[in-house]
Every structure is written in C-alpha cells, then in structure tokens.
Amino acid sequence: MFGKKRVAIVGAGLTLFRRNLKETGKELAYEASKMALDAAGMELSDIQSVVMGTAPDAFDGVHMKGEYLADGAGARNKPYVRVYVGGGTGVFTPLAGWWHVASGQFDTCLVVCEEKMSSCFPHPAYAFTTIFDNILARPLGTTLIWIFALEMHRYMHKHNIKKEQIARVAVKNKRNALDHPCAQLAANITVEDVLNSEIMCWPVQRLDISPTSDGAAALVLASEDVAKKVTDNPVWIDGVGWCIDSTIWTNRDLYYPDYVEYAARMAYKMAGIKNPPKEIDLAEPYDPFDYKELHHMEGLLLCRKGEAPKLTEEGVTARDGDLPICPSGGLLGVGNPIAAAGAMKVCEVFWQLRGEAGKRQVPGDPRTGVAQAWGDLMQYGSVIVLRR
Amino acid sequence: MSDVAIVGVGCVGFKSIMPELSYKELMFEAAVKAYEDAGGIDPRKDVDAFVTCAEDYWEGFSIFDEFVPDQLGAVLGHLFTVSGDGLLGLANAYMLIKTGHFDVVVVEAHSKASDILTFYDIVAFALDPIMVRPLGGNPYYIAGMEMHRYLAETGTTLEQCAEVVVKNKRNALANPYAAYGADITVDQVLDSETWFYPLKKLEVSPLSDGCIVMVLASERMAKKLTDKPVWVEGVGWATETPNLETRDWCRAIYTEIAADMAYKDAGITCPQREIDFVELSDLFAYKELQHLEALRLCRYGEAGMLLEDGVTTRDGDLPVNVSGGCLGMGYALEASGMQRLLEAVLQLRGEAEGRQIPDAEVGLAHTWRGIPTATGAVAVLSNIKE
Amino acid sequence: MSEKIKSYPGFRIKTADLREGKVPFEAWRPRVRYAWSAGIAMSRFLEELKNGRIIATYCNKCGRIMVPPRVFCEQCFKPVDGWKYVKDTGTINTYSVSFIAGDASRIKEPIIVAVIDIDGASPGMGILHKIGEINWKEVKFGMKVKAVWKPPEERVGSITDIKYFKPIREETL
C-alpha cells in the first residue's frame, strides 16, 4: 500500500427496517446520517463530500432520486454524487466513498444509503417488472422471483443440494436477527417451518425470501490523518472490489456467481488476502434469499463450490462458529431496503470489528471482515474488506 | 498522485433521432471509436474500470446498469453507474486513477431521448412529490421563473439572451456532431413562441440522440497510448439543493462551488486570464450567461455585455460554446457534459477543423443536470503539462 | 456505536392504516411511455420470429453461435460475422414454477418458466421462455423441448409469437 492513501470508517448509523416507515426517504437519509456523524463525533461542516446509494427510482417514485434525496443526506452545497449498481449498491456506495478519500481529493466523505420501497404502490414488486429486457423478457410477464428461482434451482441441481440444507440459512439468520434492534423479521423458526411455508415460485418458498422494507444506513469515511484524530478505534477499508457479468444471463451457467469471485479477487488482492477462509474472521454476504448466502460464500472463496451447505449444517457459519456468516441476521432477518440493506452489512462488520456489536458480537476478537452485495440481473458483485 | 489524461474519445451522433440503432448498438459504435482513438486498446484486457452515466427513467428501465457491460467490452469487468451527467462520471474516473490503483478508466454517457414519448411527464416525476408535483403543469416553468429573476436582478436583456441562441446555433453549423446548426436572427428568436414567460421556444435546447465514450489514463499509461494527451487539471462538482423553496433563484451556486473546487485543483487563480475557451451548459439561453458569471469568467451581471461585445464568439477573446452548446448540438440528457468535454478535447488536440480556436492551451467544460436540479460539474483541461 | 445507542430512529406504520387512508399520503401515477428502437440485431430476430424461425449470429473468433443474436460479440468485442438459423428445439437448463403474480398474489394455474438451451447454437446459449403441455411435477432438468408457435396470422414479431415450449414426446422423436 506504499504511496497509496488509507481510508477508515469512523462512524456508522442505521434506522429501523420496516415494511412501512412514516419518514420520507429524505428523513430516513437524515436520521442515518445524523447518527453516523454523532457516532464519529463530527459535524456536517466536517464533511467535505457526500456519496448517495439508492436503488430503483421506481421505489421512491421520484425520477432522479439522488437529486431529490440530496438535502436529506446533508449534501447541500457540497460535492455530491449518486452511484447505482442495482442490489449491489449498498456495499458499492462505501467503495465510491473510499475513492473520494483514497484519491486525496477529500479528507472526509459521508456515505448514505436509503431505500423507501413502500412508496411503490400497491406493491414494491411492481418496480421490478421494468428491470427486464424490453424485447426478450418483459412480454413474457417475467418477475424477479422467476429468475431467482431459476438460479436457485440450477444451483441445487448442479451440486445435488436439498431444500432442507438451504432452509438452515433462513433459520440461522432470522434467529441471529433476534439480537438486532432494527430487525423487521427476526424469528425463532425451524427448517420445517421454511419447508412448509407457501410455495411462491418453486423452489422458492415464502420463508426463503427477505421482505421489502424502508430504511437507511450511513457511514463516515475519513483519511488516515483525520481518522486518527477523531477516534482510537478506526476500521480500515483495506480492499475494494466490484464486477459485472454479461447482461444476457440466459447464456450463463447460473450455478456459480463468477462476478462475485472476480469482485472478491480484486478486493483480496488489494488487501493482500491470499487464503480467504483462514484470514477472514467474519463475513456478511448478501442474503436476500437463503440460497444466495451459500452461493455468495462460494463466490467469496470462503469455501469450495458446492460446499457452503455442508458448512452451514455443521454450524461453522453460526455466530459462535469458526466462520460466522451474517451475524447481523442478514437481509432475511433484519430486512431488505435494497441499498440500505447492503450498507447495513458494512455497518455490522464495522461494529463487529470494533467489538461494539453487543449481543451479536462474534467471539474471538475478529480483526478482518468482509461484506458483499449482489445486484442487477444476477450479474453484479460488490465486495469490501475491513480491518481493525 | 498521478496526473490524469484523456487519451481517447469516440462520438456517435448527435441527431434529433436515431431510430436505426438500439441504445446498445449506439454505445458499441462510440466505444469502438474511443478504444481505437486510445491507441487501439482492448477493453477486454486493458481497462481497469468502466463508468457509465445514466438515469433509469431516461432509459425506461429500472436498474439500467444491467444493460451496459456487453457493448462496452466490460463483461466480467469493473463497471458501475453514476446516476448523473457524464462530467460527474469523469470526476469519479479521475479520482479512481488518483488512488493509484487504476491506470485506465473508461467513461460513457449517452442519450436516446427519442425513445421517450412522455419527456415532460418524466421531468415532472423528478419534482418534490408533496410540495411541487401536485401543482401540475409543464415543469420547465421552473426555467421561466429562474430566467425572470435573473433578468430582473442583473439587468440582462431579452435581446442578450436571444443573441446566445443566434451565436450557438451558428457555431453549430461548423460542428459535424451538432444536430441543430442554423443561421437565424435575434428577431426570429424573440418572435418565437413564448413557452414559459420570459423564456421563448427557440431558447430551449431541443433533445438529441448520441453517445460519447472517453478513455482516461494515468500519466504512465497516457504516454504509452497517445502522443496527444489532454490533461485533466482539475474537477469540481456540487449540488446546491433540490428544494425549489430555498434555492438561489438568481445565481448558479452549484456552478460557483464546482468551479472554485476545480480551479483550486488546477491551481488557477485568475480564471479570466488563464482559460482560453469555455464549453458550458446553455440548456436554456439565459443559462449560458448565468453560468459564465458563476464560473467567475466575468463579474456578476456582465455576461450579457460580454456577449454583445463579441468577446464570447468563436474569434473573440473568450470563445464560449464553439461546439454550438446544447442549443446547437441538442440536449443529450446525461451526455450533455460529455458533449462539452468532447469539444474541449478536440480543441486542445487541434482537431476541431473549421472551428479550431488558434493556440488553445487551457479549456473549461461545464455542465448542469437540468430541471429541476441544482447540480453542476466543471473540468479544467490542458494540452500542456505543468 | 451499536451497543451505546439506546433507540434507533424510524416510526412504523401499519399497511392497513395506509390502505384505509389513516395516514396522510400523496398518490401519483406517473405517465411514462417509451418506444425503444429495437436496433439491428433484435429487429431481425423479431422479424424471423414472425416467420416461425429463430435466428442467431456467430463470431468466427470465439466460434460461438449466439442466441439471442447480437451485432457484436461481447466476449471478443468485435462485430459478429454473420447470421445463422438455429432450431426451435432445445434442452431445459433450469426451470421454476411460479404460483404468484408480479404483486405476490396467488395465480390459479402455475406458470412453468425455463431457460432453454437452443439446439444449433453453442452450448449454454439459452433463452427465457415458458413450458406448456406438461404437469409441473413432471418437468426435468435436461428435458428436450420444442417451440409451440402461434398461427402465422397471429404473429406480430414478438417473443410471444412462441406460445411456449412443450416436451418432445418419444413418439415425435
């Protein structure tokens, strides 16, 4: 890293995640930002730049949503930009914050992620009907769950994975979420509950899925000089990675997320990580569906292809296991306000590495954590490596 | 920290409508040109990151990011979307290279405005949903209100605004990339329909289709890829506020902040003296004058007089929008800033043919994101390296 | 600081209250309409669907025959080298069975959707479509299927000119 600037996270903020929140998107952005600034012991005037992350405009029902949210994110009269990579946005936005500071352009950057899915009436899922190719997919009435069910089924078929194995992820994450004060769908459920839940789009069942949510999350990023002044406890962004695969997903073998692997390799290379399962103490892979946690563990090179279900069965990925996965409760338990959900994962790794995660704290004094999000048409991976 | 250069440009368009190509094919053609121009780089191997600039509702897709990688050669590459103008994309590419981790970064922005059937309804969809949108009407009334206040406060005249249109459309006649070149008179502008008093029909930039791709490189790589690098000396960008209720209706605060940032970055202390030519957002005719002032290239309220004195014509002391601006090239949505940047690059390479400004060394490109935003960006470029 | 924070912001409202108008809100139905240029590759593809044929493009550099067709090869980043008809039969690469509509409400007849690798194109070149004339419990990975076309007079140049794909029964082989 010689000659290159190090960037730290010095504060994080998070709102409740709920199906409907009364706050507007701007108000949610404000609440999370204010909390992150307070946590960092900083004022808005200490912030030199702002990056916004938020997913489809169709949720909030405002064109140029980034512009609309600007004042909520404290961006008035500041350099401000919105980055957007579908579901990958929540982890990607801190990466954009990273280069604002790592470039030497700014000493501080406020990273804000917001989603108000409930504004999309009568159901947020309508916003997803326009994510598909206008010629090849929309005329068929394609829905989001269709395509994820196709991916899940292919993954199960390739490795001969049983639904029971996948359901364990939902059980684990919803249980982990019982300790998360912002959680929307924390619950003590069993594998049988998942298997008996409503079939939505085989093999996807009701309890395999995360909910739609409103919420926001924010992070304060600072250069090494500033970070050392404001905290004794900075968490460093040591690796950033992102990758996109081809638009034409029907030409790809969906059993494995190459795009996550490429993003992870980019981030690991920057962080000097050679043996991910050994060097990484905890991970927050993106889990909007239970199978995705497994899929992404494999893409993050935390285990071999097809091996993630076994690790889950053996309890390795439990909060007190050898490799805790989604100790926050993940999207399945805490909720899924798209961009805010990804950023929630980065907040979680930040709190875990600082030893501030309370009842959720993983044992063993973790030093290195990874958060990852997934987006677009089963196509995008964004990865961040944090170190204490 | 490495310096950053633009080493390749590719442009397709601009035309009022390009029905023959899909947006993917349009982007592919511009990308091929840009990679060829950048010493024939292979995007499958030689590019470290890609930035695409788009807004979902301009495209008619939620998550337009999905539909971009293939045509830029970015499959399994490191691509992302900036929901903003191409100049904001440039700013992010610039920062990526400055981190020292990236050597070659591609920026893309395009407009397929002709695919949009309900343009003003979509602009209206950007208004505040509680306070403003329910009032209805064509949202460009916001430009009318701003123009009115700007004229009242600065004493700028209707004739001066009309003169901007005459100048820029005439400039556009010499630009093969311009869609709306014309030889018209001030009277023709003033006699055109009043759309949003005092704003006239001919003072509103018409939409156009096209795509621009640029290749940026670190100093080390720039020298390998081209013998005509154009250096990005400074970038700045800022948002004032989305609130109509609390924004400055006279001054373009967002441009002032962005300009100050870019000048500081570029070490420019006296922009008026140090900048040879300017490409700025003239989405509405009065905006050229307002932005010229905000860029500190003349005193507040003086831009109209500068124009009258011929200072901003192609052969004046401070040529403004030699490309034809948005009025001449057409409003290309998020590619508007890239149009300005393209002209600056061509001028600084000495490749602007019939509209070449002699001895140009330092140029400025500026953009504004249009109604209803108060967001702008500035880049200062040079063909000599300090 | 997670443990130090005593309460997290956010005021929950119930969906029922929202629907019954107990909470103030502003409703808006945006008028957004588009007419996308289909472009060179998709225009030809759609015209051929109207003729009851599936057309691909091929790239001589990587040797792939590609469905859906494109004018540039995204792997080699060069223009493709030509057009080629492929069959209207294929193999099920993956499938799912949808019991709900776009708004998560239940639908009466489940829809079987699949990625179908098209015969005559390179391996793994699939398109998304529906499967018909079979009970969903009998669908298998690797099953051979064939397009069921709308009658010529009903075709309009759309992916829906193919009604669905049906299994190729042994007697038809």
Ligand SMILES: [Zn+2]
């Ligand atoms: Zn090829």
